[in-house]
């Protein structure tokens with residue numbers, strides 16, 4: 001006769017899987033942009049490829065090796081890639097240079 005202890009359902013307060021909270025979409029706004037210095041775009045959410053104008057792009061926020069936060073945009077259509085920092089487009093050379101030299 002084996003007395004099996006009944007395993008109660010996980011009841012402890014520890015080990016509770018925490019759901020991923022917070023939204024990781026949108027809100028890519030960095031520093032506030034001074035009014036008047038930029039022409040306002042109608043929809044900032046509509047990102048377009050700077051080469052072919054396609055809106056099928058992937059946008060990522062990343063930091064370069066030297067700590068510069070940049071917005072990386074990759075086009076699905078023509079594979080054009082751009083890096084932007086503070087609204088200014090960075091050339092591939094400067095990005096590579098930043099990534100190389102620390």
Ligand SMILES: [Zn+2]
Pocket residue numbers: 049050051052053054075076077078079080
């Ligand atoms: Zn493109």
